[in-house]
Amino acid sequence: MSDVTIYWRPGCGFCARLKDTISEVSDNATWLNIWQDEDAAAFVRSVNNGNEVVPTVVIDGQAHTNPDPGLVLEALTGS
Template structure:
């Protein structure tokens, strides 16, 4: 288990930009995986989301996952981890 959040997404995605903005505003240290550039990342997202490239797919330190979360859902989850 890592203590970092991993965000799988693509740079042109509005939902990804929104999620990254929330993480940046809270100064959360995260790992970014651009699935347009990373085949393993794309495969992970597809396997997690029933063959779909649903982004952002966000993995938390406990292994839990949020996919395309609404702002408040992401904020609530970050607060659980003290972010």
């Protein structure tokens, strides 16, 4: 299983889709709300050319902007 951090915000449809897809293993990831955590928002901007694009998912240190949910599921399950 990989180390996974998911940066998200309320009202984000892509974030909701990701959460639905990985619902059975979502507790294995760290979820950071960029509207409540300024450091998280700053990180997201730093990897997205100044934009707060979510979901931004970090898998083993590598940032992925709006990744395919299957990639995140694979990282969380190790399969």
